[in-house]
Amino acid sequence: xxxxxxxxxxxxxxxxxxxxxNFFINGIMDGSIPDYQASALLMAIYFKGLNKRETAxxxxxxxxxxDVLDLSGIAGIKVDKHSTGGVGDKISxxxxxxxxxxxxxxxxxxxxGLGHTGGTVDKLEAISxxxxxxxxxxxxxxxxxxxxxxxxxxxxxxxxxxxxxALRDVTATVDSIPLIASSIMSKKxxxxxxxxxxxxxxxxxxxxxxxxxxxxxxxxxVEIGKSLNKKTIAVVSxxxxxxxxxxxxxxxxKEAIEVLRGDGAEDETEVALTIASYMTVLGGAFSEFNEAxxxxxxxxxxxxxxxxxxQLISIQSGNPEVADNPELLPQAKHHIEIKSSxxxxxxxxxxxxIGVAAMLLGAGRRKKNDSxxxxxxITIKKKVGEKVNHDDTICILHTNLENWDExxxxxxxxxxxxxxANKPLKYIHDI
Ligand code: URA
Numbered sequence: 001x002x003x004x005x006x007x008x009x010x011x012x013x014x015x016x017x018x019x020x021x022n023f024f025i026n027g028i029m030d031g032s033i034p035d036y037q038a039s040a041l042l043m044a045i046y047f048k049g050l051n052k053r054e055t056a057x058x059x060x061x062x063x064x065x066x067d068v069l070d071l072s073g074i075a076g077i078k079v080d081k082h083s084t085g086g087v088g089d090k091i092s093x094x095x096x097x098x099x100x101x102x103x104x105x106x107x108x109x110x111x112x113g114l115g116h117t118g119g120t121v122d123k124l125e126a127i128s129x130x131x132x133x134x135x136x137x138x139x140x141x142x143x144x145x146x147x148x149x150x151x152x153x154x155x156x157x158x159x160x161x162x163x164x165x166a167l168r169d170v171t172a173t174v175d176s177i178p179l180i181a182s183s184i185m186s187k188k189x190x191x192x193x194x195x196x197x198x199x200x201x202x203x204x205x206x207x208x209x210x211x212x213x214x215x216x217x218x219x220x221x222v223e224i225g226k227s228l229n230k231k232t233i234a235v236v237s238x239x240x241x242x243x244x245x246x247x248x249x250x251x252x253x254k255e256a257i258e259v260l261r262g263d264g265a266e267d268e269t270e271v272a273l274t275i276a277s278y279m280t281v282l283g284g285a286f287s288e289f290n291e292a293x294x295x296x297x298x299x300x301x302x303x304x305x306x307x308x309x310x311q312l313i314s315i316q317s318g319n320p321e322v323a324d325n326p327e328l329l330p331q332a333k334h335h336i337e338i339k340s341s342x343x344x345x346x347x348x349x350x351x352x353x354i355g356v357a358a359m360l361l362g363a364g365r366r367k368k369n370d371s372x373x374x375x376x377x378i379t380i381k382k383k384v385g386e387k388v389n390h391d392d393t394i395c396i397l398h399t400n401l402e403n404w405d406e407x408x409x410x411x412x413x414x415x416x417x418x419x420x421a422n423k424p425l426k427y428i429h430d431i
Contacts, residue, residue, distance in 0.1 A: 003027060003037045010044035018057045025061035025160045035167060042164065042173040050178035055220060056227045058178070062186035065160035069109070069192035074143045076105045079283040080193035081275055082184055084208070084217070086201040087355035088242035088380075091272050092120045092150075093256035094264075097308035098276035098296050100148035104283030107143045108150040109157070109191045113364060113372075121152045126250040126329055126374035130318030142315050148308075150316070157190040175207050181220040188230075195231040195282035197275055198222070202429060203240030205351020211236065211429050218430070233278045236430040237271045241349040241384045244268035248363040248377015248398065250329040257323055260306045265383075270427045273297060278431075330375035332398035338412055340388045345421040347384070353414035354378055354395075360407035361399040373400055378411060385424055388417055 006020045016024075024041060027033030050058060071078050079099060083089050096106050110132070113119035124130045132152040134142070142149035161183050168174045188196050198221050201207075202214035218234035225232025244265040246255040258264040259272055277292035286292035299305045310320040322328045358364060362373030379396040382388050394415050397404055 003033050003041070007037060007041045007044055010041060010048055013048045015051060016054055018053075021054060021057045022061050025058070025065055028160055028163050029065050038164070039167050039171045039173075042168055042171060042176075042179065045179060046173045046176045049176075050182075052220075052223055052227070055178040055182050056224050059182040059186045059189065059224050060228070062158050062160040062164075062182060063189050066156040066158050066190060068190050069155060069157070071107055071192040073140050074105055074107055076103075076147075077195060077283045078105050078107050078143075078193045079195045079197065079279045080106070080108065080188055080191060081197040081199065081279060082188055083199040084180065084184065084201050084206060086239040086243060087205040087351040087358070088244050088247045088252065088255075088268075089199075089201070089239075090123060090244065090246075090252035090256045090268070091199060091275055093123060093253065093309075094259050094268075094272040095276040095279060096148050096150060097260065097312055098272070098299070098305055099279040099283065100146065100312075101299050101304055101308040102276075102280040102283075102285045102292070102295060103147060104280050104285050105143050106148045106279070107139065107193065108148075109153050110150055111153055120150065122372055122374070123249045123252050124150065124316075124318070126253050127313055127318040127322050128328070130313060131316050134316070146311055146315055148312055150312070158186045161186050177213070177217050177220055180207060181217060181224060185221050185224040188225075189228060193230070195279075196225055196233075197278045197282065198232065198234040199271070199275055200234050200236045201239035202236055203238055203351065204348070205242065205355060206239040215430055231282050233282060233431065235271075235274055235278065235428060237274075238267070238425055238427050238429060239351055240425060242351045242354050242380055243271065245380045245383070246377065247354055247358045247380070248361070249372065249374040250331075251377035251379065251398065253322070253329055254326040257306070257309065257326055260300060260309050260323075261303075262300045267383075267425075267427045274428055330373075332373070332375040332377075333400045334398070334404070336397040336399070336404055336408065337393045338395050338397065338408065339391050340382075340394050340415070340417060341390070342388070342417045343390045344388060344417045344419045346382050346386050346388060346394070347416045347418040347422050349380065349384060349416075350414040353410045354380070357397070357407040357410035357414070360410065361397055361404060362401055375400065382415075385421055387421075
C-alpha cells in the first residue's frame with residue numbers, strides 16, 4: 001500500500017477502506033508517513049469529508065494507537081462528559097459534583113488548555129493544594145468511595161490524535177467535522193467510560209459557527225458512540241458570548257462555586273443542569289430528564305451540591321475553604337475597568353476576542369509549555385441584551401502584568417452595543 005494512492009483516492013472524493021485508514025494511522029505512529037503526506041491527506045479529508053464508517057474507523061485506529069483505560073475496577077455505570085471548547089466554560093467543575101451527588105460515578109480524565117484559557121486541570125489548580133496527579137489506585141478509590149475523581153492525563157492515550165492535531169493546528173484543517181468528531185470521540189473512548197454526554201458549543205467562540213454545523217458535529221459524534229456501544233447524548237449549547245460572567249482560572253472556579261451555591265449566572269446554571277441531568281439519566285440514577293433536573297436543582301438549593309464540591313477538593317488535597325471564601329483564590333494585582341463609550345444594549349460579545357484578551361492577560365498559554373497565571377482573567381459585567389449607560393463598566397480585566405493594552409483593545413472590541421435590544425439568546429439549541 002502507498003500513502004500517495006490513499007491521498008489521491010481521497011482527493012478524488014472516494015471512500016477509504018478500513019485497511020487504508022489503519023495504514024495511515026500506523027504510518028503516522030511509526031514515522032513511515034512524513035508530515036507533508038499526512039497533511040495532504042488531512043487537507044483532502046477537509047474538502048472531501050469522511051462517511052460514517054470511515055469516521056468510526058479513524059476513531060478506532062486512533063484509540064488503538066495508545067492505551068485504553070480499563071475502568072472495570074470502578075463499580076457502576078461510569079459517565080463522562082466533554083465539551084468541544086468555549087470561553088468561560090467551567091461546566092465540568094459543576095457537573096462532576098452534581099452527578100456524583102446523585103450517585104453516578106464520574107472518573108474524569110482532563111487536560112490542560114492551550115490557547116484562549118486554561119483546561120479543567122488548570123482551573124482546579126487555582127485552588128491551593130489541589131492535586132490531579134493521582135495514582136491509578138487513588139483515582140479508582142476516590143470514585144468507588146465518593147463517586148468522583150479528576151486526574152490529569154498521564155497514560156499514553158490516543159497518541160495518533162496528538163500528532164494529527166498538531167498537524168491540523170498548523171495546516172488550517174482543525175474545523176473539519178469528521179476530524180473533530182474522531183479526535184474527541186477517540187479520547188473519550190480511550191478514557192474508558194460507559195456513557196458520554198457531549199457539550200457541542202456553537203457561536204463565535206466555538207469551532208462550529210452555525211447551528212446546522214453544530215448539529216451535524218453532534219450527530220456525527222453520537223453515531224460514533226453508538227457504533228461502539230457507548231450510550232452518547234449531545235447537547236448543542238450557545239457560545240455566541242462567553243458562558244457566565246467569569247473567564248480565567250480562579251475566576252471560573254469562583255463562578256462554579258456560585259452556581260453550586262444557587263446564585264450563579266442563568267446561562268451557566270441552565271447548561272450545567274442540562275448536562276448533569278443527562279449524565280445522571282445515562283448513569284441510570286433517573287429514568288427521565290425532568291426528574292433528574294428537578295433533583296439536581298434541589299440539591300443545589302439544599303447545599304448538598306456545594307458540599308460535594310468541597311469533598312472533591314478535600315479528597316484531592318486542596319483547600320475546601322475556598323468554597324465558602326472564594327477570596328482565598330489567587331487574586332491579581334491590577335483590575336482594569338473597561339467602560340462603555342455609548343448608551344444602548346449589548347448586542348453581542350465576541351467570545352473569541354474575550355478569550356484572546358484573557359490569554360494576553362496571562363490566563364492561557366500561547367505555547368504548550370508556557371506557565372499560566374491562575375489569577376488573571378476577565379469579569380463580564382454586561383451580558384448580551386443588558387442595558388448599558390454611557391460610562392458603565394462593561395468588563396474588568398484582572399492581571400499581574402504591567403502592560404495590558406493589547407488585551408484591553410481585544411476585550412473592548414468584543415462588545416457591540418446597539419441602540420435597540422436584540423432577541424434574547426437561547427442557552428440550549430438542540431439535544
Ligand atoms: N477538541 C478536540 O479534542 N479535538 C478537535 O479536533 C477539536 C476540539
